[in-house]
Amino acid sequence: QVTLRESGPALVKPTQTLTLTCTFSGFALTTSGMCVSWIRQPPGKALEWLARIDWDDAKYYSTSLKTRLTISKDTSKNQVVLTMTNMDPVDTATYYCARIMGSGRGWFDPWGQGILVTVSS
Amino acid sequence: EIVMTQSPATLSVSPGERATLSCRASQSVRSNLAWYQQKPGQAPRLLISGASTRATGIPARFSGSGSGTEFTLTISSLQSEDFAVYYCQQYHNWPPFTFGPGTKVDIK
Numbered sequence: 001q002v003t004l005r006e007s008g009p010a011l012v013k014p015t016q017t018l019t020l021t022c023t024f025s026g027f028a029l030t031t032s033g034m035c036v037s038w039i040r041q042p043p044g045k046a047l048e049w050l051a052r053i054d055w056d057d058a059k060y061y062s063t064s065l066k067t068r069l070t071i072s073k074d075t076s077k078n079q080v081v082l083t084m085t086n087m088d089p090v091d092t093a094t095y096y097c098a099r100i101m102g103s104g105r106g107w108f109d110p111w112g113q114g115i116l117v118t119v120s121s
Numbered sequence: 122e123i124v125m126t127q128s129p130a131t132l133s134v135s136p137g138e139r140a141t142l143s144c145r146a147s148q149s150v151r152s153n154l155a156w157y158q159q160k161p162g163q164a165p166r167l168l169i170s171g172a173s174t175r176a177t178g179i180p181a182r183f184s185g186s187g188s189g190t191e192f193t194l195t196i197s198s199l200q201s202e203d204f205a206v207y208y209c210q211q212y213h214n215w216p217p218f219t220f221g222p223g224t225k226v227d228i229k
Binding site: 046047105 | 155211218220
């Protein structure tokens with residue numbers, strides 16, 4: 001059974017850096033073709049893709065956010081970490097991680113439960 | 122960047138009725154389109170990939186069709202558990218992967 005779980009702070013202050021961890025089980029990010037992405041969803045709004053990391057350490061970022069995002073992996077811990085710098089109240093959202101099974105594919109399945117991050121002073 | 126649009130924004134349907142949701146891409150995505158269902162307080166769940174292939178465990182009442190720029194998700198006979206928000210997502214030209222704004226299916 002494949003599962004993913006997000007962890008990190010529920011509250012960050014403006015200008016701070018957010019660090020989120022996705023801990024997964026049921027697959028290995030060392031397996032050819034495996035990928036993990038981060039997606040966020042502001043309250044009551046639509047989904048926005050943020051970043052993706054592949055089994056071979058290839059990394060891809062949202063065009064509009066790429067200067068603020070860094071994605072990395074720790075295969076020994078089955079974790080993917082996303083950092084977002086210079087947080088702003090508009091970054092308040094539920095942040096999800098999700099698997100892509102196959103680097104030639106692009107759909108997300110399954111998703112973690114999500115973590116709500118509020119940006120406020 | 123490929124922009125995805127969905128219509129209608131809200132669809133009111135009675136249980137047992139058919140629901141038809143539309144998704145449009147600003148340029149061709151061929152068949153590289155997925156559909157997700159999201160219920161309140163839950164993460165999205167994959168329903169359809171490749172425009173028409175149901176994900177594992179998805180009931181046959183869900184079907185997807187279309188290619189290029191026009192896509193449809195049909196729920197043949199709405200069950201109580203189907204009332205949710207539905208999103209389409211393209212993965213033809215990325216980054217970025219892009220989602221539509223969603224269609225909310227509620228009870229009429």
